[in-house]
Amino acid sequence: MATAAPAAPVRTVLATRADAWLTRGFILAIMLYLVVALALPLWTVFVKSVEVYRFTPERVTVAFFREGAWEPARSLAAWIEETGYVLNDGLRASERSRERLVAIIPKKARKGVEKYRVRDLSEEGGLLLLEGRLSRPGEVWELARRDFARLRLRPESHISLDNYRYYFATPALRSSIRNSFLTSGLTTLIVIPLAFGFAYALTRSCMPFKGLFKLIALVPILVPSLLPGIGLVYLFGKQGLFTPLLMGHDIYGPIGIVMASTFFTFPHAFLIILTALSISDARLYEAAEALRASRFRIFRTVTLPGARYGLISAAFVVFTLVITDFGVPKVIGGTFNVLALDIYKQVIGQQNFQIGAVVSVVLLLPATVAFAVDRIASRRQVALLTARAVPLVPRPHRRFDVAMLGFCSLVAVYILGILVMCQLAALFEFWPYNLSFSLKNYDFDRMDGGGWAAYWNSIRMAGWTAVIGTAIVFCGAYIVEKIRGLVQLRAGFHLLAMLPMAVPGMVLGLSYIFFFNDPSNPLNFLYGTMAILVISTIVHFYTVSHLTALTALKQMDPEFEAVSESLKQPLWRMFTRITVPVCLPAILDIAIYLFVNAMTTVSAVVFLYSTTTALASVAVLNMDDAGDIAPAAAMGMMIFYTNVGARLLQALSSRVLLTRTQAWRLR
Amino acid sequence: MSYLRLENITKRFGAFTAVDRVALAIEEGEFVCFLGPSGCGKTTLLRAIAGLDFQSEGRILQAGRDISALPPRERDFGIVFQSYALFPNLTVGQNIAYGLENRGLPRRRITERVAELLRLVGLEDQGDKYPAQLSGGQQQRVALARALAPSPGLLLLDEPLSALDAKVRLYLRHEIRDLQRELNVTTIMVTHDQEEALSIADRIVVMHRGRIEQLGTPIEIYQNPATPFVADFVGTMNFLEGTVVEAGRARVAELVLECPTDGFAPGDRVTVAIRPEDVVVRAVTAETRNRFAARILRTDFLGPFLRVEIGAERLGAVRLLVDLSINLVRDLDIELGGGLEVAVPPERIRLYPPGAG
Numbered sequence A: 001m002a003t004a005a006p007a008a009p010v011r012t013v014l015a016t017r018a019d020a021w022l023t024r025g026f027i028l029a030i031m032l033y034l035v036v037a038l039a040l041p042l043w044t045v046f047v048k049s050v051e052v053y054r055f056t057p058e059r060v061t062v063a064f065f066r067e068g069a070w071e072p073a074r075s076l077a078a079w080i081e082e083t084g085y086v087l088n089d090g091l092r093a094s095e096r097s098r099e100r101l102v103a104i105i106p107k108k109a110r111k112g113v114e115k116y117r118v119r120d121l122s123e124e125g126g127l128l129l130l131e132g133r134l135s136r137p138g139e140v141w142e143l144a145r146r147d148f149a150r151l152r153l154r155p156e157s158h159i160s161l162d163n164y165r166y167y168f169a170t171p172a173l174r175s176s177i178r179n180s181f182l183t184s185g186l187t188t189l190i191v192i193p194l195a196f197g198f199a200y201a202l203t204r205s206c207m208p209f210k211g212l213f214k215l216i217a218l219v220p221i222l223v224p225s226l227l228p229g230i231g232l233v234y235l236f237g238k239q240g241l242f243t244p245l246l247m248g249h250d251i252y253g254p255i256g257i258v259m260a261s262t263f264f265t266f267p268h269a270f271l272i273i274l275t276a277l278s279i280s281d282a283r284l285y286e287a288a289e290a291l292r293a294s295r296f297r298i299f300r301t302v303t304l305p306g307a308r309y310g311l312i313s314a315a316f317v318v319f320t321l322v323i324t325d326f327g328v329p330k331v332i333g334g335t336f337n338v339l340a341l342d343i344y345k346q347v348i349g350q351q352n353f354q355i356g357a358v359v360s361v362v363l364l365l366p367a368t369v370a371f372a373v374d375r376i377a378s379r380r381q382v383a384l385l386t387a388r389a390v391p392l393v394p395r396p397h398r399r400f401d402v403a404m405l406g407f408c409s410l411v412a413v414y415i416l417g418i419l420v421m422c423q424l425a426a427l428f429e430f431w432p433y434n435l436s437f438s439l440k441n442y443d444f445d446r447m448d449g450g451g452w453a454a455y456w457n458s459i460r461m462a463g464w465t466a467v468i469g470t471a472i473v474f475c476g477a478y479i480v481e482k483i484r485g486l487v488q489l490r491a492g493f494h495l496l497a498m499l500p501m502a503v504p505g506m507v508l509g510l511s512y513i514f515f516f517n518d519p520s521n522p523l524n525f526l527y528g529t530m531a532i533l534v535i536s537t538i539v540h541f542y543t544v545s546h547l548t549a550l551t552a553l554k555q556m557d558p559e560f561e562a563v564s565e566s567l568k569q570p571l572w573r574m575f576t577r578i579t580v581p582v583c584l585p586a587i588l589d590i591a592i593y594l595f596v597n598a599m600t601t602v603s604a605v606v607f608l609y610s611t612t613t614a615l616a617s618v619a620v621l622n623m624d625d626a627g628d629i630a631p632a633a634a635m636g637m638m639i640f641y642t643n644v645g646a647r648l649l650q651a652l653s654s655r656v657l658l659t660r661t662q663a664w665r666l667r
Numbered sequence B: 001m002s003y004l005r006l007e008n009i010t011k012r013f014g015a016f017t018a019v020d021r022v023a024l025a026i027e028e029g030e031f032v033c034f035l036g037p038s039g040c041g042k043t044t045l046l047r048a049i050a051g052l053d054f055q056s057e058g059r060i061l062q063a064g065r066d067i068s069a070l071p072p073r074e075r076d077f078g079i080v081f082q083s084y085a086l087f088p089n090l091t092v093g094q095n096i097a098y099g100l101e102n103r104g105l106p107r108r109r110i111t112e113r114v115a116e117l118l119r120l121v122g123l124e125d126q127g128d129k130y131p132a133q134l135s136g137g138q139q140q141r142v143a144l145a146r147a148l149a150p151s152p153g154l155l156l157l158d159e160p161l162s163a164l165d166a167k168v169r170l171y172l173r174h175e176i177r178d179l180q181r182e183l184n185v186t187t188i189m190v191t192h193d194q195e196e197a198l199s200i201a202d203r204i205v206v207m208h209r210g211r212i213e214q215l216g217t218p219i220e221i222y223q224n225p226a227t228p229f230v231a232d233f234v235g236t237m238n239f240l241e242g243t244v245v246e247a248g249r250a251r252v253a254e255l256v257l258e259c260p261t262d263g264f265a266p267g268d269r270v271t272v273a274i275r276p277e278d279v280v281v282r283a284v285t286a287e288t289r290n291r292f293a294a295r296i297l298r299t300d301f302l303g304p305f306l307r308v309e310i311g312a313e314r315l316g317a318v319r320l321l322v323d324l325s326i327n328l329v330r331d332l333d334i335e336l337g338g339g340l341e342v343a344v345p346p347e348r349i350r351l352y353p354p355g356a357g
């Protein structure tokens, strides 16, 4: 018998072998990716939001050389006091504000001056700007007259909450909060019952054409959120066919925003509720019927409670989608300001990055809360799902089925109507005045916005995003789910992977400007490239892809890795030979999800594209902005057809794969 | 020198100790079962031996080599899990070949070896099927063949039969045993089924709350359970409260029984343990020791035998379970409410400290 040896502590090692280093390296690489492409940029948004710019004329002195001698130096503040000059026209200074010194010191005071000596007295320096050169602290510049005329004063930056004070004290900005909540809340209240009714019809009725209706319900996922706005403008705008239905109200504004948001959020709510309804247990219904409960009572006591987490989850998803979307209000919001649009206007329109950052932080709050509620609700829903349920098979009920068919047809007509409208507008010479057929709206190269090149850029960008993104996401999820040890590292990684869902696209885009456009950042070279578009898009859609991959991986036997190790095979072999082939359907799902979203996304990339990397979705935005609405609709429809094509390709390849490599699935 | 030595293995999960100072030596070619109730740490110990989860303390030596800190890939073992963990996208043949690849073996050798293993587990013509197309028992054999393919020095089986129905289980357990003998591979099997362990193992390690409760051959374990826990867990046992009267005698209620009393002094309170099948009813004569008259209070038909509950005047309220073969029942005309003479051979009685059972 073995005797009890003195207890020797064993290093709980993953052993210093190739595998261990490989996995550790992989985790760190992907974490680094999420940190650099998400955490750090987000941090800069917070930093920017407390950065305040102010002119400090008291820290600059000017001395004149006149009649062969230097006169005593005087501070700019003294000049301002004497002349009563108003800096920056009395507006708040921002990062880009500049003042010409010759505007501060009046011309007659400078009469006969031959040379100037200006001095920067600040501790940080940089108050003076001449031809791209900044003054160093305490530095004295001696300037000729011509140079002095070009000399500019820059504001100094401080850390303070002044931006927030200003934001909340400015009614025009503050009102966006209320507006955003109004449109998001209204849309949620409209979409949830619609989506519920639609999903209910598909799961609980015996109406015909269920497959077709399901396809139609998912169509809005394939188009940019700008497109429903454009369609509605055609349908309900000044010359719209259905304008009288609005009874004198204007489609530009909250009505248009809610109608268009209803269109693009519908499939998201529909899918969640459909899942929730599909898992209900037939036995509950049988029991209720045995107790002679009425149809309505069953609905109230069995159906609704069973789907409640799905409904909550769907409501918060819709709310988040609307409040963070900027495409719809941009196209159809008119003068009605909302938060996401404010970020765009502050940054692109006014170059006021600090206020843009403040709005971003304000927008992050509701998005984060909604995200948290959604996660909790969907976890509960999943818990319901694991219960062993007998699927419900609906029985025909003529009146009910006809009513459901009618309802679904109405929704389908709304969805298709908007699309058809866009397509018609794109194909006619000039809707509704000149209805002769024409392809001139497809001549994108003659419009602003990037032309056909933008379309091809989009396809390239979406392709890269799908390929690289799927690889990163799947490897990351594999590590989170299947690697032993490194518990804390993996938990931290999972948390990072969940973060993107809570970050609105506009905020992500803005954070990239701050982070990557900073000349002192070694990654600055990425700015304006295709790479940064791909990087940001992968991050933007990381969470859902990550969760899809996790679900697929969780379904695999947890002992596969152990068996493979016991058979002395390296991890990569297990991964390529077993994990990837078994998860191939999920991998294709992720790829297509990333592709479709990369084709339609506007919010993050609108801040990041350059002239050489313009995208189709951004082109829709810019052409619409320039008044080329029909070409914008045409481009939007091009995105739609491309996504349809991609989906078909996926369906086809899954089928081929299923018969070829997935023979084991079919018993 | 033993083939596998565990020295002082301890595994903690936070404050909870799942395996507590386990020491064990296993000889080459031996078939050892880890037996114990759910949660006693069997799987944890097995996974430590495999290197899938490292022990918190202690050393493991295999064939004289210290493997305590080696990752699974550098240890020498094959493993079969309860779920089989067959790769669903590989055929049976590819599953078995999986561990042979990537080792510089020529393709032809691999094919031969796979065929050899398929023959060994009786699945010659199933090599091209996918696991999902096989029955549970067949899948189990594929998992076994896959684990054995690289000819490991040690075979680890974690409840390999528990997912199967009773008949297949019985059959496969003998197959595993025969295979093990044929290949002479040192084997550790985890099970919570005492019958399985008794029938298959050379030696059994009974575990309880992370510790080894007893280590021995099936017969030792069954006949001389070292602790009340083992006695209760392996087979059925009557536990009766009693007192030692003098050396070689103990009293239960009013009944004095002759029995070995080593380790106890007169007056000590004890637990008297008697197996139901050790109570004798045939050929009980006046000379038979520990004889007493009893009455049948309840019967329980269990197929091959009848389990009866008996009471006796001298036992007072104490009841005793007795197993009687159907044969015997027929011969002796035993029925509910009837009386009979029974006896307990002294050497079949074991005493434990009080409060056991």
Ligand SMILES: Nc1ncnc2c1ncn2[C@@H]1O[C@H](COP(=O)(O)OP(=O)(O)OP(=O)(O)O)[C@@H](O)[C@H]1O
Pocket (backbone or CB within 6 Å): B013, B016, B018, B036, B037, B038, B039, B040, B041, B042, B043, B044, B045, B192
């Ligand atoms: N990863 C873990 N973290 C915390 N506790 C664990 C972990 N793995 C096992 N345990 C605990 O250790 C104890 C022993 O577990 P183990 O799986 O070894 O039991 P077992 O004897 O194999 O039981 P069973 O017959 O149910 O398989 C159990 O109480 C279990 O809850």
Ligand SMILES: [Mg+2]
Pocket (backbone or CB within 6 Å): B042, B043, B044
């Ligand atoms: Mg176990």
